[in-house]
Amino acid sequence: xxxxxxxxxxxxxxxxxxxxxxxxxxxxxxxxxxxxxxxxxxxxxxxxxxxxxxxxxxxxxxxxxxxxxxxxxxxxxxxxxxxxxxxxxxxxxxxxxxxxxxxxxxxxxxxxxxxxxxxxxxxxxxxxxxxxxxxxxxxxxxxxxxxxxxxxxxxxxxxxxxxxxxxxxxxxxxx
Amino acid sequence: xxxxxxxxxxxxxxxxxxxxxxxxxxxxxxxxxxxxxxxxxxxxxxxxxxxxxxxxxxxxxxxxxxxxxxxxxxxxxxxxxxxxxxxxxxxxxxxxxxxxxxxx
Numbered sequence: 001x002x003x004x005x006x007x008x009x010x011x012x013x014x015x016x017x018x019x020x021x022x023x024x025x026x027x028x029x030x031x032x033x034x035x036x037x038x039x040x041x042x043x044x045x046x047x048x049x050x051x052x053x054x055x056x057x058x059x060x061x062x063x064x065x066x067x068x069x070x071x072x073x074x075x076x077x078x079x080x081x082x083x084x085x086x087x088x089x090x091x092x093x094x095x096x097x098x099x100x101x102x103x104x105x106x107x108x109x110x111x112x113x114x115x116x117x118x119x120x121x122x123x124x125x126x127x128x129x130x131x132x133x134x135x136x137x138x139x140x141x142x143x144x145x146x147x148x149x150x151x152x153x154x155x156x157x158x159x160x161x162x163x164x165x166x167x168x169x170x171x172x173x174x175x
Numbered sequence: 176x177x178x179x180x181x182x183x184x185x186x187x188x189x190x191x192x193x194x195x196x197x198x199x200x201x202x203x204x205x206x207x208x209x210x211x212x213x214x215x216x217x218x219x220x221x222x223x224x225x226x227x228x229x230x231x232x233x234x235x236x237x238x239x240x241x242x243x244x245x246x247x248x249x250x251x252x253x254x255x256x257x258x259x260x261x262x263x264x265x266x267x268x269x270x271x272x273x274x275x276x277x278x279x
Binding site for chain 1: 218232261
């Protein structure tokens with residue numbers, strides 16, 4: 001059976017998606033302070049152009065620029081930062097940052113896929129070692145870090161890679 | 176319910192709506208009081224400073240984030256090597272067992 005059009009791009013799907021984004025933003029904004037201020041047309045135009053050039057959404061860019069504009073750096077500190085930013089080392093840092101961020105993301109996704117199968121992998125590993133033992137091949141059984149893994153270790157992997165957060169505090173101790 | 180710019184007629188003032196963290200809002204209030212400016216004049220000056228120094232602040236944020244990402248990268252890499260080692264070991268153990276089965 002052929003499906004006409006892409007279901008992810010139909011009008012209903014887009015509307016539901018937009019509704020969901022609005023709902024999430026509304027929840028996020030509930031804790032924030034709403035300001036509504038008239039500003040000169042020229043400033044608004046300049047701001048709008050600036051955000052477009054940088055590819056930043058108004059919803060994110062406006063509070064970000066206000067936050068940046070209010071930062072406590074003195075003119076001397078900004079000048080020092082400017083010198084540092086223009087240095088060769090800083091240029092390399094931007095590049096290194098982009099690469100390391102991408103690689104960290106790749107590892108994150110790859111680890112997530114492996115952690116989803118972790119209990120099976122570990123079960124299989126223990127079963128194979130048990131079979132080697134039964135065959136009298138103890139010498140071939142490697143000693144591994146994961147031999148002692150229990151539920152709490154598995155849980156911490158699940159929390160880190162599948163749920164994307166730290167495991168809950170144990171015995172009142174913050175991790 | 177999100178930060179935006181609302182334009183009216185060309186040349187007429189626009190409306191800036193923003194949702195700020197409490198701490199940012201308090202700093203905004205302090206700025207208005209300290210400099211004895213109207214909210215409108217204050218927000219214009221603040222936005223101009225933010226735009227003028229945008230890359231400097233981005234650079235500062237990047238430096239802070241770089242340290243954090245580097246730590247995460249090392250951690251993820253270590254986990255990746257460990258998880259892959261388990262997969263590889265399972266295959267090796269299966270091969271050993273298969274050979275042992277064949278030998279009888």
